[in-house]
Amino acid sequence: MLDRSSGLILSLAVLAAVLGGGLAQYRRHHAPPPAALAAPVQTAMVGKPLPALELADLDGRMHALDAYRSRRLLINFWASWCGPCLQEMPALDDAQRKFADQGVIVLGIAMDRADHVRAFLADKPVSYPILLGRLDPPSTSLQLGDEAEILPFSVLIDADGRIIATHAGVLSADLLAQWLTPDQGTP
Numbered sequence: 256m257l258d259r260s261s262g263l264i265l266s267l268a269v270l271a272a273v274l275g276g277g278l279a280q281y282r283r284h285h286a287p288p289p290a291a292l293a294a295p296v297q298t299a300m301v302g303k304p305l306p307a308l309e310l311a312d313l314d315g316r317m318h319a320l321d322a323y324r325s326r327r328l329l330i331n332f333w334a335s336w337c338g339p340c341l342q343e344m345p346a347l348d349d350a351q352r353k354f355a356d357q358g359v360i361v362l363g364i365a366m367d368r369a370d371h372v373r374a375f376l377a378d379k380p381v382s383y384p385i386l387l388g389r390l391d392p393p394s395t396s397l398q399l400g401d402e403a404e405i406l407p408f409s410v411l412i413d414a415d416g417r418i419i420a421t422h423a424g425v426l427s428a429d430l431l432a433q434w435l436t437p438d439q440g441t442p
Contacts, residue, residue, distance in 0.1 A: 300400035300410070300418045308395065310364065310386040313373055318386055320362075321416070327359045328412040329434060331426075332388060332396040334367040335375040340407040343425045344381060351383040354435045358414075361435075364388040366396055366406060409434075 305328075309317045320330075331347055333340035344363075351361040361383040365372040369387055376385065388395035394404060400421045401408040411420040411434045420434065 299402075301421060303418055305412050305416045305418060306398055308398065310388065310395065312384070312386055313369060313376075318384075323360060323362065323412070324416045325358075325414050327414055327435065329359070329361045329431075330364055330399065330410040330412065331361060332364050332366055332399075332401060332406055332408040332410075334365060334406055335371040336367070337406045339425050341375075341379075343407050344379070346426070346428060346431060348381045348383065350431050350435055351381075357436075359435045360384075362386065364395060366390060366394065 305320055305324075308320045310320070311317055329347075329350075331343070333344070335341075347361050347363070351359075354361075363381065363383055363385040364387070365385055366388045372385065372387065394401075396406070396408050397404055399408075399410045400418065401423070403423065405423045407423075407425060409422045409426055410418055411422075413419045422430065426434070
């Protein structure tokens with residue numbers, strides 16, 4: 256049996272372990288998001304040409320990203336399980352409608368399984384094209400500068416096919432308008 260002082264020490268040790276574990280759990284679930292989630296990020300890809308990539312659409316047809324050359328292109332990486340991605344999609348859809356006649360195109364690249372994407376889009380369709388990103392390393396988003404592989408992640412391409420900006424996290428309405436207004440120049 257434990258004497259009184261040994262029991263007190265053991266009780267304090269158990270209490271410290273419980274409180275320490277709870278604090279670690281709280282910090283893990285309530286930590287503020289990294290700054291990269293709220294602001295444009297510079298990646299090694301900015302200023303470089305868009306990589307030559309071909310991706311499948313939901314019907315399995317292949318599409319070269321080069322086909323969008325001569326237009327301002329906003330590529331948005333998303334997934335059906337990503338809450339912030341889904342929050343951003345209505346604004347992207349509105350932007351596609353608003354800027355399409357100015358030669359701008361929004362292109363969604365789903366970093367997800369085709370069946371999940373189909374099910375999501377059947378319920379909430381968008382007016383812009385959706386392609387399926389490659390999940391195998393190096394993923395499509397990583398190839399376009401998403402070094403932390405954070406979703407949503409957006410890449411702005413100029414009409415000459417050069418990457419002019421990237422952004423991790425949800426695009427604000429102001430930044431989205433700035434990016435898609437062709438006469439704005441480089442953001």
